[in-house]
Amino acid sequence: MARVTVEDCVLKVPNRFDLVLLAAQRAREISSGGALTVDRDNDKNPVVSLREIAEETVGVEILRESVVQSLQKHVEVDEPEEDDFDNLSLDVVGELSAMVVADTDEDLLTIQDEPDSGPIETEE
Template sequence: MARVTVEDCVDKIENRFELVLLASHRARQIAQGQPITVDRDNDKNPVVALREIADEQLTPDDLKEDLIHSLQKHVEVDEPEAPPQPQPAIAEGTSGTEASAEDDGDSVTFDRMSEDDLLAGIEGLVAPEKNEDF
């Protein structure tokens, strides 16, 4: 293939800035050893990336998803949510306070502290010792 132009790629990815981001990301992937889908023809990685985009060897959506994934620090895995647990029925003879007293073993309680207590606790913290890792 002869020289690739931006006009060849703008048909596939309309935003030129997005085109630059995706082509540069793909060029970095090629530099890291990922296989190319077109003949190299003695071209450099950015030109090969643009040729792949122009020839529609790679879809822009896949490139976007891969770019976003590479920039994320923490990737959340979509796991199915657990079905809601049924709430135990309160017996007619008991009041709401008695039922909540029975469930205290299962519930989570949080301590409350004032802002002054929190600041005093933070001031009392000791910085971790420096080691070879830091």
């Protein structure tokens, strides 16, 4: 088998820096168990990935998407805001009810601690 040159791959991916990223991503996919689309011929994963790109047996756009996904650190999940408000309102209701119970307990203690206002009898 003839050696793969970068010139063969640059015809498919014009930017050599993009080519390096795509070939490295494909080599990682192969290392993690991805199916080969060309014969290995005792070549290592980076060479196999370059051969796959040169022979167009893998989709360049698919590789670009997988590069972007692998570099993302935060994946945004679009959740409806209503759920947040519902949870917030439940928390507020819980706190308010706890405050009302605490206020009621304090009122009861205050009422019980007050002396009777009736006449005080003394023994003489």
